[in-house]
Amino acid sequence: MAKTDALQGSLDLLVLKLLSRRPRLHGYAIMSAIATSSGEVLRVEEGSLYPALYRMEEAGWIRAEWIKKDTGRRARVYELTAPGKKQLGAEESRWQAVSLAINRVLTEA
Amino acid sequence: MSLWSRVANAVRGERLNREIDEEFESHVEEAIATGRDPEEARRAFGSAARAREAGHAVRASGKLEDLIQDARFALRMLIKNPGFTVVVVLTLALGIGINSAIFSVVNGVLLNPLPFPHPEQLVALDESKPNFANGSISYPNFLDWRKDNQTFAAMGLARGYGFSMTGRGDAQQLNAEFISDGYFGVLGVNPILGREFTPADETVGASPVAMISEGLWRRKFDGAKNVMGQTITLDGKSFSIVGVIPASLKLRISHFQASDVYAPIPQWSNSILMFRGAGLGFHGIGRLKPGVTIEQARADMERVTGNLAAAFPEDDRGIGASIASMKEQIVGSTRGFLLILLGAVGFVLLIACVNVASLMLARASGRGREFAVRAALGASRGRVVRQLLTESLLLGITAGVISLLPAAFGLKAALHALPAALPRADEIGLDWRVLLFTTLISVATGLLFGLAPAWRVAKENPQTALKEGGRSATGANQRTLSVFVVVEVAVALVLLTGAGLMVRSLMRLWDVDPGFNAHDVETFNISMPPAMASATPEMIRAKHLALNEALAAAPGVTAVSQRWGAVPLNGEDDQWFWIDGQPKPRNNNDMSWVIDYIVDPDYLRVMQIPLIRGRFLSLQDDERAPLVVVVDEVFANKYFPSQDPIGKRIDLDNFGGKAAEIVGVVRHVKQWGLDSDDTQQLRAQYYLACMQVSDDFLVGMRGGTSVLVRYDGSLGSVIGGLRSTVRRMSNEQVLFGEETMENIVADSIASRRFAMILLGGFAVLALLLACVGIYGVMAYLVSQRTQEVGIRMALGAKRSDVLLLVFKGGARLAAVGMVTGVVSAIGLTRLMRQLLFDVSPTDPVVIAAVCVLLMLVALAACLVPARRAASVEPMRALRTE
Numbered sequence: 001m002a003k004t005d006a007l008q009g010s011l012d013l014l015v016l017k018l019l020s021r022r023p024r025l026h027g028y029a030i031m032s033a034i035a036t037s038s039g040e041v042l043r044v045e046e047g048s049l050y051p052a053l054y055r056m057e058e059a060g061w062i063r064a065e066w067i068k069k070d071t072g073r074r075a076r077v078y079e080l081t082a083p084g085k086k087q088l089g090a091e092e093s094r095w096q097a098v099s100l101a102i103n104r105v106l107t108e109a
Numbered sequence: 110m111s112l113w114s115r116v117a118n119a120v121r122g123e124r125l126n127r128e129i130d131e132e133f134e135s136h137v138e139e140a141i142a143t144g145r146d147p148e149e150a151r152r153a154f155g156s157a158a159r160a161r162e163a164g165h166a167v168r169a170s171g172k173l174e175d176l177i178q179d180a181r182f183a184l185r186m187l188i189k190n191p192g193f194t195v196v197v198v199l200t201l202a203l204g205i206g207i208n209s210a211i212f213s214v215v216n217g218v219l220l221n222p223l224p225f226p227h228p229e230q231l232v233a234l235d236e237s238k239p240n241f242a243n244g245s246i247s248y249p250n251f252l253d254w255r256k257d258n259q260t261f262a263a264m265g266l267a268r269g270y271g272f273s274m275t276g277r278g279d280a281q282q283l284n285a286e287f288i289s290d291g292y293f294g295v296l297g298v299n300p301i302l303g304r305e306f307t308p309a310d311e312t313v314g315a316s317p318v319a320m321i322s323e324g325l326w327r328r329k330f331d332g333a334k335n336v337m338g339q340t341i342t343l344d345g346k347s348f349s350i351v352g353v354i355p356a357s358l359k360l361r362i363s364h365f366q367a368s369d370v371y372a373p374i375p376q377w378s379n380s381i382l383m384f385r386g387a388g389l390g391f392h393g394i395g396r397l398k399p400g401v402t403i404e405q406a407r408a409d410m411e412r413v414t415g416n417l418a419a420a421f422p423e424d425d426r427g428i429g430a431s432i433a434s435m436k437e438q439i440v441g442s443t444r445g446f447l448l449i450l451l452g453a454v455g456f457v458l459l460i461a462c463v464n465v466a467s468l469m470l471a472r473a474s475g476r477g478r479e480f481a482v483r484a485a486l487g488a489s490r491g492r493v494v495r496q497l498l499t500e501s502l503l504l505g506i507t508a509g510v511i512s513l514l515p516a517a518f519g520l521k522a523a524l525h526a527l528p529a530a531l532p533r534a535d536e537i538g539l540d541w542r543v544l545l546f547t548t549l550i551s552v553a554t555g556l557l558f559g560l561a562p563a564w565r566v567a568k569e570n571p572q573t574a575l576k577e578g579g580r581s582a583t584g585a586n587q588r589t590l591s592v593f594v595v596v597e598v599a600v601a602l603v604l605l606t607g608a609g610l611m612v613r614s615l616m617r618l619w620d621v622d623p624g625f626n627a628h629d630v631e632t633f634n635i636s637m638p639p640a641m642a643s644a645t646p647e648m649i650r651a652k653h654l655a656l657n658e659a660l661a662a663a664p665g666v667t668a669v670s671q672r673w674g675a676v677p678l679n680g681e682d683d684q685w686f687w688i689d690g691q692p693k694p695r696n697n698n699d700m701s702w703v704i705d706y707i708v709d710p711d712y713l714r715v716m717q718i719p720l721i722r723g724r725f726l727s728l729q730d731d732e733r734a735p736l737v738v739v740v741d742e743v744f745a746n747k748y749f750p751s752q753d754p755i756g757k758r759i760d761l762d763n764f765g766g767k768a769a770e771i772v773g774v775v776r777h778v779k780q781w782g783l784d785s786d787d788t789q790q791l792r793a794q795y796y797l798a799c800m801q802v803s804d805d806f807l808v809g810m811r812g813g814t815s816v817l818v819r820y821d822g823s824l825g826s827v828i829g830g831l832r833s834t835v836r837r838m839s840n841e842q843v844l845f846g847e848e849t850m851e852n853i854v855a856d857s858i859a860s861r862r863f864a865m866i867l868l869g870g871f872a873v874l875a876l877l878l879a880c881v882g883i884y885g886v887m888a889y890l891v892s893q894r895t896q897e898v899g900i901r902m903a904l905g906a907k908r909s910d911v912l913l914l915v916f917k918g919g920a921r922l923a924a925v926g927m928v929t930g931v932v933s934a935i936g937l938t939r940l941m942r943q944l945l946f947d948v949s950p951t952d953p954v955v956i957a958a959v960c961v962l963l964m965l966v967a968l969a970a971c972l973v974p975a976r977r978a979a980s981v982e983p984m985r986a987l988r989t990e
Contacts, residue, residue, distance in 0.1 A: 026135065026136070026139070027132060027135075027136050028135075028136045028139035028140055029139070032143070046133075046136065050129075050132070050133075069135070071138060073131075073134065073135050073138055074131060074135065075132075075135045075139075076128070076131075076132045076135070
């Protein structure tokens with residue numbers, strides 16, 4: 001539970017960032033990428049990831065496409081759109097500002 | 110989000126769910142590929158449903174989507190349960206459709222039968238006489254009534270007639286009415302062209318004028334505007350046309366019906382038209398002055414007729430005016446059975462509603478777990494309720510649309526079976542307000558009972574609901590469902606009893622011997638050529654004999670008789686007489702009355718009426734032979750009790766008091782109908798030979814005659830033969846108005862038959878619906894008890910025990926319903942006493958038969974659920990929990 005709480009408000013940022021680095025990831029790949037690149041600290045659950053993906057898709061930040069996998073099953077892959085890139089920039093600077101502020105509070109004493 | 114993408118999203122809902130599922134599957138596959146435990150990977154989604162619900166909420170959100178999504182979901186649910194859907198929709202459609210059709214008829218006939226301005230001011234006028242409450246009005250009396258009254262805005266008088274029209278193609282027989290001037294004004298009907306008759310047209314000796322119907326105007330005058338002043342030749346006399354009456358006039362009351370031709374009364378060449386004591390079949394209508402009540406009019410007319418009785422004691426003593434609301438007169442006899450029909454329809458609708466309610470309730474209870482799951486997944490109570498509402502509405506709308514079929518069909522059938530005597534039958538259309546109203550009622554019922562369980566489940570703690578599988582509410586629901594079954598059985602029993610009583614009445618009626626053999630007897634009229642208009646009595650007699658001879662020679666005809674007086678069940682005629690040797694009564698109304706049949710010697714052979722004593726009329730009883738009559742047994746017993754009537758003499762008033770000798774006695778014929786003849790006052794009958802009637806009477810027969818023939822073989826070819834026989838004699842004479850005597854007998858009980866057919870139809874419908882209802886409820890109850898049955902069988906109960914258990918349950922409910930139904934039926938069938946004949950409203954045979962039938966149907970309805978219960982595998986039943 002604690003792990004997901006840490007993601008509160010930052011899931012969009014993580015997904016957008018990952019997709020800007022490696023386009024055309026499917027849901028499971030996004031989930032494992034978040035886990036590995038955070039050193040297994042951050043873990044997003046399926047129940048949160050997919051609604052977030054759909055929401056961002058609806059907002060026009062990412063777009064999805066069905067591809068055929070080797071197993072024959074279809075997979076839905078996501079990539080960043082131009083508005084998504086802009087949104088990523090905005091989210092990144094917001095995160096920087098917030099974490100800077102939080103660090104300042106923590107180191108003040 | 111744009112409106113378009115909302116709509117697109119909503120419409121895509123179905124595919125969306127599929128895609129989401131597919132994506133999740135793909136995800137799980139990846140997870141397994143990277144070495145995760147399959148079970149765990151799957152569980153990671155919580156429930157797929159939950160993720161989907163959440164995913165769907167994101168991918169398709171917004172009010173409009175919800176609505177369309179609800180509708181799509183509802184549609185899917187309904188399609189997934191085709192049995193349920195079809196039963197509910199058909200039940201509703203039948204209930205709504207039939208109800209609307211019958212209510213439309215009742216509304217048209219009963220509530221609003223007179224399409225005229227201020228119909229409440231219209232009254233029917235008759236003469237009340239010592240022998241007849243509603244006798245015909247003599248023309249001189251009518252003229253005085255119209256002149257002397259102070260309470261009527263207008264009065265009219267009319268009598269039906271048949272004209273033979275010549276000079277426009279083949280000779281043709283036209284329905285006509287002799288009417289007083291201003292007759293249509295009384296009703297408030299205006300000619301579409303020209304004018305109505307004026308007092309000048311109604312004076313004796315005025316030049317002949319006529320009004321024609323819009324139909325005749327279009328048929329024979331091509332709808333020409335200049336028809337006014339053109340002439341039309343009727344019975345060889347030329348009438349100038351002064352007006353055209355609109356086709357929208359469809360009035361049909363006992364002595365007036367919308368016809369092709371209307372002529373002023375004085376144009377009727379009847380030598381006794383101006384006799385104050387003559388009963389010539391004229392009846393009147395009147396319009397009360399505004400604000401005048403019927404009681405005031407009666408008091409006024411009492412004064413008028415009192416004065417006339419004082420002035421003309423010989424003709425008018427004991428004569429009063431009978432005044433009745435016209436609506437009352439038209440509707441009076443039919444109100445009872447139309448109301449009974451309405452009640453029956455209400456019952457059918459009730460059953461339909463109960464059916465839908467129980468189906469919805471059973472289904473909603475069965476879906477308790479579904480609602481609980483959805484509530485647990487975060488669906489709000491409003492969302493679930495809205496979903497159910499959508500389902501109910503969808504069902505209601507579908508049923509409403511489909512109900513147009515039974516409504517249209519039912520209306521057509523009802524109008525077809527409607528006795529011809531009812532007014533406005535042609536104009537009655539489906540009443541849309543009724544259709545809408547009944548649809549709303551049925552849908553509301555479905556909603557109410559569909560929502561109740563959902564509401565309760567949604568309100569509960571989802572946790573508890575889930576644990577109990579949504580079964581917590583079923584105890585109450587089972588009780589409600591049992592009540593539904595009881596109600597359905599009870600109502601069906603009442604309807605079946607009503608229908609059973611009608612069937613039995615009709616069977617009794619058919620068994621009534623009318624006193625003659627109606628089988629293979631045809632009756633028709635022949636109009637004489639216009640040249641006969643000036644025929645002498647000798648010529649008419651010669652024509653009469655020639656006609657008999659020619660018709661008897663027609664192929665298939667075995668016996669022929671013309672008839673000029675009464676005809677059984679179809680035309681009354683009466684005469685005055687007194688016993689020879691007694692003084693002639695001073696007043697007509699103190700004379701004895703008798704139904705007179707004026708016929709030919711072969712009449713007994715045509716009608717197959719048994720001769721009891723003496724002889725019947727013979728060819729020797731002609732104008733030169735002494736006057737003889739044959740009487741019926743009622744006459745003999747009434748006037749010559751315990752004496753031999755043969756050889757006795759009676760003095761006939763219409764022969765100027767000439768004595769006639771009674772030469773024979775025949776069986777009584779049910780002149781007034783199979784059902785009511787025994788209770789009529791005027792029942793004595795006599796038979797007189799056509800050849801012996803007075804010369805005055807004979808000249809009245811110049812226009813035409815009526816004939817009865819007994820035939821052998823096919824009716825169609827016999828009629829064809831008769832037609833060509835008549836034409837061969839003169840191409841200016843017409844055979845018309847042919848009807849079989851069997852039809853006349855059948856028509857005499859038409860309104861009872863109408864009631865029987867409709868009640869029978871409703872009863873079958875009710876039985877069907879009740880059967881479906883019982884089946885539905887029993888099936889549901891059995892499905893709820895699967896576990897119990899499993900335990901019983903595990904504990905050693907045999908399959909036959911289980912079968913018995915279900916049958917017993919069904920039979921117990923049916924029995925309770927029957928007791929309720931029998932009690933209600935005994936209370937309600939009393940109301941239909943007037944429709945019954947020779948059957949008690951609580952006829953035990955009918956009630957017993959209905960109970961047996963219902964019990965059989967109830968058990969049949971339990972059959973499938975019982976077998977399903979008996980086929981339960983104990984182990985599986987226990988494991989499923």
